[in-house]
Amino acid sequence: MGICTSKRKVDENVQIVPYKVCITAFIWNKESHNLFDFESNQVTKKEIELDFSGTLSMVDNQIIALTDNEYVNKQIQLLRVDCEQEYMMLSGMSQKSDQRVWAILCNRPDFESLNEWELQKGDMIKLGRMKLQLLEINHDIDTLQQQKEQIENDDELQSKDLELEASQCRICFSKNGSLSNPLFSPCKCIGSMKYVHLNCLQIWIQQSIKIKNQQSSIQYIWKKMECEVCKMPLQSTYTYQGQIFCIMQIQKPIVPYMIWKITSDDKSKEGIIQVMELIDKQDIKIGRVPDCDIKLKDISVSRNHALIKVIKSEYNQYKLLLQDNNSKFGTLLHASSGKLLKYELQSPQKVLYQIGRVLLHVQLKEKGKSYNKQFTCYRHPNQILVFPKKSINEQATIVPNLEKDKDNQLSFQTHNELNQDDIVINVKQI
Ligand SMILES: [Zn+2]
Ligand SMILES: [Zn+2]
Known part of the structure; x- marks a missing residue:
C-alpha cells in the first residue's frame, strides 16, 4: 500500500448563511446533578463559531459543533442549531429533564x-432540583364563561375515533368520552382495562391525595400514584387535544388565581399541585424559608430563590413577572412558546441557556465583506484524529489551524483515499 496524500473538505453539502453563530460555553467541571454553580470559579470557558446547521455536542468536556454528516465517538448531544437565511433556531435534543434547554x-x-419573564400558561421553571409548571392562570370572568360554553358544547365534539377503537371506561363501562371528560389510557394496561374516564380516575385517585389549606392557597399533595393493576406510576397531569388535565379534582377559587404543579428531580419526593388566589397579591416569594408563598423543601433551592411580581393592568388582566433573586443555581425557564429559541438577524436577543452543567451564550454576527464564504472548521478543537471506519488502525492527524490555513478548509492526510461516509472523527487532545 503506497502512501498517498488526500486533501479534502469533510463536508461539501453545507448551506452557508450570511451570519456567524457565535457561542460562548461555560462548563462547570464538576458532576453536578445538572446544576450550574454561578458562584464557582471552576468553570471552563470556550468559544465556538458556526455558520451551518448542525449539532453542538460535548466530548470529553469539550464542546464541538458538527454538521449532520459528521459523527464523533462518545458524544453527548446538547443542542440543535438550524441556520436559515433570515433566522436561526435552537432546539433541545430531548425532552428529558437533563437534556432540556433552559x-x-x-x-x-x-x-x-434575561432579567425577567412574563409567565404564560404551560411555562416550566426550575429552581435547583425542583420543577414548577404553570398549569393555569385565570384572571378574567370571560375565560370562565368560555370554558363553560366549551363544556356545554362538548358533548357534540365527542371523538369518533375513540368510538371506532371500541374503547370503554374500565370503571364505569361507558364508551362515551368528551373534551372535558376524555377517555384516555394513563398506563400500560391493555384490553378492557386500557381506557378510563378522566372523571372516573379523579374520583378513584382522590383517596391517595392529601389536601393542605394555607392562607390564600390550597396544596394537593401526593407521594405515589400508580395504576393498581400494572403498577405504572401515573402522571399528575395529562395533555389531551392541547388541554392540560389534572388527575385530581381541583377546587378552583374565585378569579384571579393560578395553579402550579411542583415536582422534584428526586422521584422519591412528593408532588404538589398548588392553587393560589392572586387577589391583593403583589409579590409571590418562592424559596426554602417558611415565609415564602411557594415553599420548596430542597437544599438545592436558595432561601429566597425567586419572585413573581403580580401586576394588575387595565381590564382586570394580571401579568406575572418572574425574576431571580440572586440564587446560587439560578432560575431556569422553559417557555411554552418557542420565542426564546429563535434568533432574527436584525433583532438579536440576549439569552443565556443551560443544558445540564453547561451554559451557552449565543449571538448572531453578520459576516463582514472580507469574510471568506468557504466552509471553515473553527468548530473543532485544536487537533483531531481521523480514521476510516473500515480500518481503525489507520489514523490520520488533522491540524486544522484554520485562521492560518491558506485554503480555509479542514484538510487532513491519510494513507488511503477516503469517502465521506468512511470518516469518523474522533476528537482527542493530542
Ligand atoms: Zn368512566
Ligand atoms: Zn395499568
Whole structure:
C-alpha cells in the first residue's frame, strides 16, 4: 500500500448563511446533578463559531459543533442549531429533564441574560432540583364563561375515533368520552382495562391525595400514584387535544388565581399541585424559608430563590413577572412558546441557556465583506484524529489551524483515499 496524500473538505453539502453563530460555553467541571454553580470559579470557558446547521455536542468536556454528516465517538448531544437565511433556531435534543434547554433568568454582571419573564400558561421553571409548571392562570370572568360554553358544547365534539377503537371506561363501562371528560389510557394496561374516564380516575385517585389549606392557597399533595393493576406510576397531569388535565379534582377559587404543579428531580419526593388566589397579591416569594408563598423543601433551592411580581393592568388582566433573586443555581425557564429559541438577524436577543452543567451564550454576527464564504472548521478543537471506519488502525492527524490555513478548509492526510461516509472523527487532545 503506497502512501498517498488526500486533501479534502469533510463536508461539501453545507448551506452557508450570511451570519456567524457565535457561542460562548461555560462548563462547570464538576458532576453536578445538572446544576450550574454561578458562584464557582471552576468553570471552563470556550468559544465556538458556526455558520451551518448542525449539532453542538460535548466530548470529553469539550464542546464541538458538527454538521449532520459528521459523527464523533462518545458524544453527548446538547443542542440543535438550524441556520436559515433570515433566522436561526435552537432546539433541545430531548425532552428529558437533563437534556432540556433552559433559559436562565439572572442579573449577574458576568453572565448577561434575561432579567425577567412574563409567565404564560404551560411555562416550566426550575429552581435547583425542583420543577414548577404553570398549569393555569385565570384572571378574567370571560375565560370562565368560555370554558363553560366549551363544556356545554362538548358533548357534540365527542371523538369518533375513540368510538371506532371500541374503547370503554374500565370503571364505569361507558364508551362515551368528551373534551372535558376524555377517555384516555394513563398506563400500560391493555384490553378492557386500557381506557378510563378522566372523571372516573379523579374520583378513584382522590383517596391517595392529601389536601393542605394555607392562607390564600390550597396544596394537593401526593407521594405515589400508580395504576393498581400494572403498577405504572401515573402522571399528575395529562395533555389531551392541547388541554392540560389534572388527575385530581381541583377546587378552583374565585378569579384571579393560578395553579402550579411542583415536582422534584428526586422521584422519591412528593408532588404538589398548588392553587393560589392572586387577589391583593403583589409579590409571590418562592424559596426554602417558611415565609415564602411557594415553599420548596430542597437544599438545592436558595432561601429566597425567586419572585413573581403580580401586576394588575387595565381590564382586570394580571401579568406575572418572574425574576431571580440572586440564587446560587439560578432560575431556569422553559417557555411554552418557542420565542426564546429563535434568533432574527436584525433583532438579536440576549439569552443565556443551560443544558445540564453547561451554559451557552449565543449571538448572531453578520459576516463582514472580507469574510471568506468557504466552509471553515473553527468548530473543532485544536487537533483531531481521523480514521476510516473500515480500518481503525489507520489514523490520520488533522491540524486544522484554520485562521492560518491558506485554503480555509479542514484538510487532513491519510494513507488511503477516503469517502465521506468512511470518516469518523474522533476528537482527542493530542
Ligand atoms: Zn368512566
Ligand atoms: Zn395499568
